[in-house]
Amino acid sequence: MEDTVDHLAHERSKAQFNVEEMKIIWAGSLHALQVSDRIAKLVASDPGFGKENRAVLSRKDLFKSALKKAAYVWKRINELGLSEEETSWLRFYVDELAYDYVHWGMFVPAIKGSATEEQQNKWLPLANTMQIIGTYAQTELGHGSNVRGLETTATFDPVTDEFIIHSPTLTSSKWWPGGLGKVATHAVVYAQLITDGKEYGVNGFLVQIRSLDDHFPLPGITVGDIGMKFGSGAFNSMDNGVLRFDRVRIPRNQMLMRVSKVTREGKYVESNIPKQIIYGAMVYVRQTIVADASIALSRAVCIATRYSAVRRQFGSPQNDQNGNGIETQVIDYKTQQSRLFPLLASAYAFRFVGEWLKWLYTDLIQKLEGNDFSTLPEVHACTAGLKSLTTSAAADGIEESRKLCGGHGYLSSSGLPELYATFVPACTYEGDNVVLLLQVSRFLMKTISQLQSGKKPTGTTAYIGHVEHLIQCGCNVKKAEDWLNLCVILEAFEARAIRLLVACAENLTKFANPLQGFSELSPDLVEAAVAHCQVIVVSKFIEKLQQNIQGIGVKQLLETLCYIYSLNLIHKHLGDFLSTRSITPKQASLASDQLRSLYAKVRPNAIALVDAFNYTDHFLGSVLGSYDGNVYPKLYEEAWKDPLNESVVPDGYHENIRPVLKQQLQNARL
Numbered sequence: 001m002e003d004t005v006d007h008l009a010h011e012r013s014k015a016q017f018n019v020e021e022m023k024i025i026w027a028g029s030l031h032a033l034q035v036s037d038r039i040a041k042l043v044a045s046d047p048g049f050g051k052e053n054r055a056v057l058s059r060k061d062l063f064k065s066a067l068k069k070a071a072y073v074w075k076r077i078n079e080l081g082l083s084e085e086e087t088s089w090l091r092f093y094v095d096e097l098a099y100d101y102v103h104w105g106m107f108v109p110a111i112k113g114s115a116t117e118e119q120q121n122k123w124l125p126l127a128n129t130m131q132i133i134g135t136y137a138q139t140e141l142g143h144g145s146n147v148r149g150l151e152t153t154a155t156f157d158p159v160t161d162e163f164i165i166h167s168p169t170l171t172s173s174k175w176w177p178g179g180l181g182k183v184a185t186h187a188v189v190y191a192q193l194i195t196d197g198k199e200y201g202v203n204g205f206l207v208q209i210r211s212l213d214d215h216f217p218l219p220g221i222t223v224g225d226i227g228m229k230f231g232s233g234a235f236n237s238m239d240n241g242v243l244r245f246d247r248v249r250i251p252r253n254q255m256l257m258r259v260s261k262v263t264r265e266g267k268y269v270e271s272n273i274p275k276q277i278i279y280g281a282m283v284y285v286r287q288t289i290v291a292d293a294s295i296a297l298s299r300a301v302c303i304a305t306r307y308s309a310v311r312r313q314f315g316s317p318q319n320d321q322n323g324n325g326i327e328t329q330v331i332d333y334k335t336q337q338s339r340l341f342p343l344l345a346s347a348y349a350f351r352f353v354g355e356w357l358k359w360l361y362t363d364l365i366q367k368l369e370g371n372d373f374s375t376l377p378e379v380h381a382c383t384a385g386l387k388s389l390t391t392s393a394a395a396d397g398i399e400e401s402r403k404l405c406g407g408h409g410y411l412s413s414s415g416l417p418e419l420y421a422t423f424v425p426a427c428t429y430e431g432d433n434v435v436l437l438l439q440v441s442r443f444l445m446k447t448i449s450q451l452q453s454g455k456k457p458t459g460t461t462a463y464i465g466h467v468e469h470l471i472q473c474g475c476n477v478k479k480a481e482d483w484l485n486l487c488v489i490l491e492a493f494e495a496r497a498i499r500l501l502v503a504c505a506e507n508l509t510k511f512a513n514p515l516q517g518f519s520e521l522s523p524d525l526v527e528a529a530v531a532h533c534q535v536i537v538v539s540k541f542i543e544k545l546q547q548n549i550q551g552i553g554v555k556q557l558l559e560t561l562c563y564i565y566s567l568n569l570i571h572k573h574l575g576d577f578l579s580t581r582s583i584t585p586k587q588a589s590l591a592s593d594q595l596r597s598l599y600a601k602v603r604p605n606a607i608a609l610v611d612a613f614n615y616t617d618h619f620l621g622s623v624l625g626s627y628d629g630n631v632y633p634k635l636y637e638e639a640w641k642d643p644l645n646e647s648v649v650p651d652g653y654h655e656n657i658r659p660v661l662k663q664q665l666q667n668a669r670l
């Protein structure tokens, strides 16, 4: 008989805050909570969205199952007449990577961002109704980070009014685009534009790659899948592809011409729109990836927290003299708390900074419509930097969550290995994290150099305008409680960031060649960029706390999490804080003392804090993280489902086990 006991009920009863209100904070609004909750339940109750066995399916079967699910998603969206908001929640909870992620996540945004109105009117209705399926073909075998170095060419032929798309070398083969391998019918292809014998840099072109009748590649096109990727399940449901062009002709009006165009006569004409708008789809996706990072991390933390409350090891004070009695919940070990609770705090921190980044991006789009490009460099730096910071921390946090679950965390049924394998490439796609931090540091060095000309930094760099104060100020913390002051914390982060940035700027002046200086100092520049991004996350968490937060205990708990997030970072980056004299060794030790008290405050609320994510068991996909905490029967049951357990004596016994055993027996007799 099924066990219906809530093994975590006692933990839930200890919560000191209103969980329902916290759910609203996490979701963003009551409306968002209601819609997401309704769609989560719809997905969880529909057998068409079941995700059992993913880890044991062969690549072909996994891919087929992802295709089936993507088609079913599309069918249900249309049958139910879901709104755009409901649709995105549906895809989110279905939780299986397929071509539709890149179609909706990159192909459509690339057309919206880089095509003219006329082009959008032609292509968007086709894409929006999935009469065509698209991919984003930028990266090549030889070049990913260095977009300017792409080799694919698009040469204008004035005789036929066409572009000739060509892959001149092996390394120019498009490599990685998702959905390209087996599904996409069209691609936005990034290529070097050549007209009238001159090169005009990278531009986007809309190219049909497969027939809409029989799905065969069109003449001149070679296309296929690039092969198995890291981990079982995970990104292997996606057909990342390779694509080569042998002088493929497309009409001139399939160059995405919002930013610049080629006339009928072959003249290249630039508009007053910055060229970087061509990279707009990347800015858009980087912003969404910050939200993905908080989801992926919160998911891992939810599993690790629930399991840590169920799992017991060693004796406890309640034991009798013989050590008999109840063992200690591993969540009560201080080491477990010091590893787990900062991750919990980070999940909340990333959620809030992601929410703010979405606002910043929406604001940019509105400004762009009025031809105001002033915030583009800052938005580029914020999306690049925060994508880098949050994905690196989330990937590390998922792996730490696996370790927090001990041996069982390594089982596929814990959900953690696949979550890690699916999420870890986010550190690479949409820009390698180090390359992106170098972009941030370039922006910051420019901001600092402009101080001399009297330009006042604004937005996320406003603190750089207070350079004199921040270079000189000292931290006033004298006892552990003094750290419970958000202004003190923010100033310590700003002081550390600015001191690292100014040191980089000063060191750069020692090089006659600025490019060489930038290259030599790049490890320091990356560290300074991380410090700046941490200022953003901490300050946005603090801004969140200043909003009208309802519900008993909710604000207090969020404050506790904000302190944990910040003080743990001080602990982790102590070298920076000490070497820049932003804090003293004594203050560092007081921060550690304060962290211990903060962990004690979180402990009774830990389960409720992960309940506030409102994840269904279907979405979590983990026997260790299920809501009821009924871990052991689920683990036991799951093991028996493995294909190896379908027969008692394994296939191959007669060929490969019995002869070995016999030989051992004969050897022993000799």
Ligand SMILES: CCCCCCCCCC/C=C\CCCCCCC/C=C/C(=O)SCCNC(=O)CCNC(=O)[C@H](O)C(C)(C)COP(=O)(O)OP(=O)(O)OC[C@H]1O[C@@H](n2cnc3c(N)ncnc32)[C@H](O)[C@@H]1OP(=O)(O)O
Pocket (backbone or CB within 6 Å): 051, 054, 095, 096, 097, 101, 102, 105, 106, 136, 138, 139, 144, 145, 146, 147, 148, 178, 234, 276, 277, 279, 280, 282, 283, 292, 296, 376, 377, 380, 418, 419, 422, 423, 428, 429, 430, 431, 432, 435, 439, 442, 443, 621
């Ligand atoms: C059951 C288990 C299932 C588990 C599920 C778990 C769920 C987990 C969550 C996962 C969820 C979803 C997954 C979704 C699927 C995602 C699919 C992935 C799709 C990936 C797509 C891609 O990767 S597309 C390719 C992306 N490529 C890159 O990002 C390349 C990186 N390189 C660059 O961006 C540039 O080339 C670089 C900026 C590095 C160029 O440098 P450089 O050459 O030095 O600079 P220029 O090009 O000359 O630029 C000069 C100026 O332009 C400014 N600038 C640069 N870029 C931008 C920009 N994007 N916007 C605005 N401005 C820009 C730059 O700052 C310079 O300015 P300055 O003023 O002149 O200094």
Ligand SMILES: Cc1cc2nc3c(=O)[nH]c(=O)nc-3n(C[C@H](O)[C@H](O)[C@H](O)COP(=O)(O)OP(=O)(O)OC[C@H]3O[C@@H](n4cnc5c(N)ncnc54)[C@H](O)[C@@H]3O)c2cc1C
Pocket (backbone or CB within 6 Å): 102, 136, 137, 138, 139, 142, 143, 144, 145, 146, 175, 176, 177, 178, 235, 240, 425, 428, 429, 430, 431, 432, 433, 434, 435, 438
């Ligand atoms: C799962 C997945 C999905 C993807 N989907 C798509 C897609 O749909 N469409 C698409 O076009 N692409 C896609 N990509 C490609 C992705 O965008 C690139 O892999 C990414 O931009 C990194 O580029 P790269 O592979 O060339 O890395 P490289 O640049 O070769 O990086 C290798 C190493 O060199 C370092 N490095 C590189 N340049 C510098 C520098 N200037 N300074 C210091 N260090 C440097 C990096 O830090 C890294 O350690 C996908 C990739 C993955 C993994």
